[in-house]
Amino acid sequence: MKTAKRGRFSGGIIIKRLESLKPAVFLPQIEARIAELEEALKAKQFSVKKNPSGLVRIVRRGKSLLFYKRSSPSDAQGTYMPRSQEKLARALIQNDYDQKTIPAIEAEIKELQDFLKSYKEKCSDTVYRKLASTRREVVTPLTLDNDAYASAWLKVDYRRKKIPEDAPQLFTDNNEQVRSKSEVIIANALKAAGVPYRYEFPLAVDRNAASNGDLDICQLYPDFYCLNLRTRQEFAWEHFGMMDDPDYAASATEKLELYAENGFFPGKNLIITMETPAKPLSSKLLKSVIQTYLK
Numbered sequence: 001m002k003t004a005k006r007g008r009f010s011g012g013i014i015i016k017r018l019e020s021l022k023p024a025v026f027l028p029q030i031e032a033r034i035a036e037l038e039e040a041l042k043a044k045q046f047s048v049k050k051n052p053s054g055l056v057r058i059v060r061r062g063k064s065l066l067f068y069k070r071s072s073p074s075d076a077q078g079t080y081m082p083r084s085q086e087k088l089a090r091a092l093i094q095n096d097y098d099q100k101t102i103p104a105i106e107a108e109i110k111e112l113q114d115f116l117k118s119y120k121e122k123c124s125d126t127v128y129r130k131l132a133s134t135r136r137e138v139v140t141p142l143t144l145d146n147d148a149y150a151s152a153w154l155k156v157d158y159r160r161k162k163i164p165e166d167a168p169q170l171f172t173d174n175n176e177q178v179r180s181k182s183e184v185i186i187a188n189a190l191k192a193a194g195v196p197y198r199y200e201f202p203l204a205v206d207r208n209a210a211s212n213g214d215l216d217i218c219q220l221y222p223d224f225y226c227l228n229l230r231t232r233q234e235f236a237w238e239h240f241g242m243m244d245d246p247d248y249a250a251s252a253t254e255k256l257e258l259y260a261e262n263g264f265f266p267g268k269n270l271i272i273t274m275e276t277p278a279k280p281l282s283s284k285l286l287k288s289v290i291q292t293y294l295k
Contacts, residue, residue, distance in 0.1 A: 018152045021124065021142040022232045027116070034112050041105045044098045053099070054092040056081070067093075146229045150196045153227055160200045161221050172199075182241050182281045183223055186273070189286045190226065195294045201225035203236065205262040220258065226271070228294045235293055236264055237271040244276040267293070 055070035057078045067089035068078030081089050120126075128141040144152070163177055170178050172187035176199055183199075190197045200221040207216040222236035238255070242248040256272070264270040271293055275281045 018149055019142065019144045019232075023143055023230065024119075024123065024125075025231050027119075030112055030116060034109055034116075037105050037109050037112075041102065041109070044102050044105065047098050048095060048102065051091055051095045051098075052088070053095050055096070056089050056092045058093070149232070150227065150229060154196050154198070156198070158198065158201055160202075180239075180241055182239055182275065185281060185283070186224060186237070186239060186286060189283070189290060190224065190294075193287075193290045193295065194229075195290060196227045196229065197237075198225040199223070203262075203264075205258055207258065209261040220255070226294055230295065233269070235269055235271050237273070239281070240272070240274045241281075242276070243274045244278070 055073065055075070055078070057068040057070055057076075059066040059068065067081040067086065069081050069085075069089070069092075070076075070078035124142055128136065128139070128143075131139065163179060167177075167179065170181060170184050172178055172184055173191050174187065176187070178184055178187060178199060187197070187199065200223065202219045202221055203225075204217055205220050207218055208214060220236075223239050224237040226235045226237055227233075228235065236259070238252075238259075240248070240252045243252065252274075259265075259270055266272050271289060273281065273285070273289065
């Protein structure tokens with residue numbers, strides 16, 4: 001293959017951006033943060049009521065900490081607490097901290113709740129939502145709904161690898177021919193979960209990416225190229241079905257190395273599943289993988 005000078009190749013296939021703004025994926029994170037704060041608040045309120053309260057001064061002596069019980073805020077020195085009271089001293093200090101966290105947690109909850117309310121009332125999506133239905137049919141919104149985005153994403157035209165005519169006639173629920181029974185299972189699991197995918201979508205990669213030499217472009221065809229509709233994140237999915245075969249396993253290792261050299265990493269934008277005759281593909285694992293990365 002003809003090489004080119006490094007720096008002119010950006011990797012992958014350039015596809016027209018489908019929407020101006022991605023969905024606000026941070027909203028569920030804020031809602032989850034509020035839920036965590038509310039749980040922490042309950043725990044601290046219970047702890048403060050249950051545990052003893054009091055003021056303790058701490059002095060460091062070498063590697064040791066010495067504790068002094070203060071009778072009031074004006075008692076700067078306090079009375080020394082012997083080692084037999086160290087557990088009590090630590091409990092008092094912890095309770096003092098817990099008391100101070102309660103108003104801080106309450107303030108954070110209020111700030112986040114106020115932000116969510118204001119954001120949902122004023123964010124850019126409200127402009128489209130307030131349009132008459134006839135106008136919504138005409139305009140293109142900044143952010144597409146999931147169905148519209150999936151439809152546009154799936155319309156991208158590409159050339160798949162040819163499947164030999166004498167290959168087993170294996171078809172998915174989307175009526176597309178694939179190469180193995182495991183690919184049928186994966187494709188059908190993706191469809192059942194509502195995850196858009198492209199079968200054997202070509203990715204342009206550089207064989208010399210690691211060495212910074214002249215470009216040497218080739219195509220990788222991941223078994224599935226999947227879309228997380230919630231985040232708009234795309235994942236290449238490679239399934240290795242004969243990992244008990246040494247030659248096959250060595251080839252799989254080389255392919256994964258090429259992926260990594262071109263910026264595809266497991267958990268970030270690459271999904272990897274494997275099987276052997278003794279350890280076939282698990283439907284339970286598939287559901288977990290899909291839920292973790294694609295929902």
